[in-house]
Amino acid sequence: MKDDYLFIKSLKVDFAPKKAPVRALESVDLSLSRGKRGVLIGPSGCGKSTLINVLAGLNADYSGQVLIDGRPPLRGGETALILQDFGLLPWKTVWDNVVLGLKFRQKSAGEIKAAAESVLEKLGLLSLAQRYPAQLSGGQRQRVAIARALVLEPKLLLMDEPFSSLDALTREEIQDFLLEIWEETRLTIFLITHNIEEAVFLGEKIFIMSHSPGRIRQEIENNVSNASRQRGQTQFWEMCSFLRSFLHRSSHYAADA
Amino acid sequence: MRQTLKKSGGTIAVVISLIVLLIIWWLFSLALKNPAVPPPTDAIKNFLASLQKDLLTHLGISLYRVLTSLFLAAVLGVPLGIWIGKNQKIDDWVAPMIYLTYPVPKVVLLPVFLIILGIGDVSKIVLITLIAFYLILVTTRDAAKNLERGYISSVQSLGAGSWDLYIHVFLPGCLPAILTSLRLGLGTAMAVLFLVETYATQEGIGFFIMDSMSRLNYEDMFAGIIGMGLMGFFLYLILDKVENLLCRWVKL
Ligand SMILES: Nc1ncnc2c1ncn2[C@@H]1O[C@H](COP(=O)(O)OP(=O)(O)OP(=O)(O)O)[C@@H](O)[C@H]1O
Numbered sequence: 001m002k003d004d005y006l007f008i009k010s011l012k013v014d015f016a017p018k019k020a021p022v023r024a025l026e027s028v029d030l031s032l033s034r035g036k037r038g039v040l041i042g043p044s045g046c047g048k049s050t051l052i053n054v055l056a057g058l059n060a061d062y063s064g065q066v067l068i069d070g071r072p073p074l075r076g077g078e079t080a081l082i083l084q085d086f087g088l089l090p091w092k093t094v095w096d097n098v099v100l101g102l103k104f105r106q107k108s109a110g111e112i113k114a115a116a117e118s119v120l121e122k123l124g125l126l127s128l129a130q131r132y133p134a135q136l137s138g139g140q141r142q143r144v145a146i147a148r149a150l151v152l153e154p155k156l157l158l159m160d161e162p163f164s165s166l167d168a169l170t171r172e173e174i175q176d177f178l179l180e181i182w183e184e185t186r187l188t189i190f191l192i193t194h195n196i197e198e199a200v201f202l203g204e205k206i207f208i209m210s211h212s213p214g215r216i217r218q219e220i221e222n223n224v225s226n227a228s229r230q231r232g233q234t235q236f237w238e239m240c241s242f243l244r245s246f247l248h249r250s251s252h253y254a255a256d257a
Numbered sequence: 258m259r260q261t262l263k264k265s266g267g268t269i270a271v272v273i274s275l276i277v278l279l280i281i282w283w284l285f286s287l288a289l290k291n292p293a294v295p296p297p298t299d300a301i302k303n304f305l306a307s308l309q310k311d312l313l314t315h316l317g318i319s320l321y322r323v324l325t326s327l328f329l330a331a332v333l334g335v336p337l338g339i340w341i342g343k344n345q346k347i348d349d350w351v352a353p354m355i356y357l358t359y360p361v362p363k364v365v366l367l368p369v370f371l372i373i374l375g376i377g378d379v380s381k382i383v384l385i386t387l388i389a390f391y392l393i394l395v396t397t398r399d400a401a402k403n404l405e406r407g408y409i410s411s412v413q414s415l416g417a418g419s420w421d422l423y424i425h426v427f428l429p430g431c432l433p434a435i436l437t438s439l440r441l442g443l444g445t446a447m448a449v450l451f452l453v454e455t456y457a458t459q460e461g462i463g464f465f466i467m468d469s470m471s472r473l474n475y476e477d478m479f480a481g482i483i484g485m486g487l488m489g490f491f492l493y494l495i496l497d498k499v500e501n502l503l504c505r506w507v508k509l
Pocket residue numbers: 015016017022023024043044045046047048049050051
């Protein structure tokens with residue numbers, strides 16, 4: 001619906017490298033209401049990152065309609081982006097990475113200090129503030145990336161395969177942690193993943209994307225995500241296998257086409 | 258590629274290397290029995306004596322020429338290199354130009370510079386600057402081009418403007434490469450310095466060495482060689498320290 005928080009209609013993105021132009025996205029339609037958690041899942045190369053780059057305001061070269069809270073995407077606004085390799089600057093300490101966005105927003109030194117301290121405290125990172133990213137574990141780095149996003153008090157959190165480089169345990173910890181943050185802040189989350197369990201655990205709404213050119217193949221309301229916070233339950237696995245079979249079908253479809 | 262003196266344990270290794278080098282030198286002087294290669298003890302004594310005379314002035318002038326040139330080369334080469342590396346379209350235009358001119362040995366332009374710019378400091382500084390500039394420009398451009406895209410997009414999404422990207426992403430991200438190119442540039446600059454100072458000048462360490470040679474004053478000549486060697490060594494050491502200071506994160 002047009003008054004949804006996140007609204008995408010007939011989105012088309014072409015890349016035109018010198019030799020072979022690529023149509024990465026073809027008439028993508030998608031919407032997500034405020035405060036919901038949406039998860040996008042699809043095969044590699046189907047255009048998921050392309051879509052999130054448009055939403056983050058990093059690629060203005062698209063056609064169609066993309067609205068976030070009624071306005072076209074804008075970088076550095078109320079949207080925060082977290083990437084797979086976290087995008088932390090290795091030459092800055094945890095502290096300097098976290099305050100970067102506040103500095104760009106010309107906040108006063110006092111405001112910056114207070115905001116960064118409270119976020120780092122909340123994420124249990126305060127004692128690591130003077131370390132460099134290379135001196136942290138993968139999970140800690142991921143939390144720094146989350147801190148760097150949250151300190152800006154975003155309304156929309158975009159995540160591109162944020163947990164894929166973490167081991168299974170750390171990954172589940174951070175997923176739980178993300179849900180806690182969501183419950184507290186009720187921000188809108190739009191997350192990309194390759195992982196079916198992650199999609200079922202985190203996504204209230206799951207969007208399945210298909211290949212070349214990318215488009216949304218199916219939209220699934222996932223009640224399991226809210227009903228149970230436990231991964232082991234039967235409903236959870238039923239949902240996973242449903243999603244899995246669906247993904248297999250749509251990838252066959254893409255291969256046949 | 259990277260040769261830095263480690264802080265711990267390195268000191269002993271440096272002292273041992275120094276002793277070995279002095280012994281080799283000493284053996285050479287014994288074997289050659291030629292005044293052009295005095296034994297280390299005499300040479301160091303002469304060096305200290307020459308410092309009291311005018312060697313220090315000549316060293317100072319050479320130091321001024323090298324440092325000015327490297328400074329100018331960095332101030333011009335770094336921002337330009339980042340700018341070209343950052344903008345693919347500009348690189349498409351500039352790359353062939355660099356490709357064509359990079360391999361040309363700029364030293365051969367010395368006569369041209371002497372004629373156009375005169376025999377003063379300017380022609381020397383311009384030539385050394387030009388040579389170091391190329392090195393820094395190309396290295397910085399490549400570093401900027403190969404900078405991980407994720408750093409750029411994540412910082413852009415935090416609201417960084419073009420200037421913020423320069424200061425927080427490109428400059429620090431390219432800094433290790435820039436310092437490497439400065440170190441390489443220093444070696445080349447010293448070599449070129451020697452060459453330019455042997456022509457049409459009465460000042461500088463290159464002149465001092467060649468002049469002593471023509472006067473058959475081998476003691477002064479060798480003192481000059483030691484002076485130039487030490488100058489190169491200390492400049493290298495300073496760059497090393499700067500790198501340790503600014504690029505701590507690289508070695509983590
Ligand atoms: N800058 C670019 N220039 C040209 N083609 C591109 C560019 N970026 C992406 N593409 C192409 O667009 C398509 C979609 O890429 P995208 O990165 O969005 O896929 P993805 O779904 O995120 O894949 P993955 O799951 O592997 O991350 C691919 O075919 C890719 O080759």
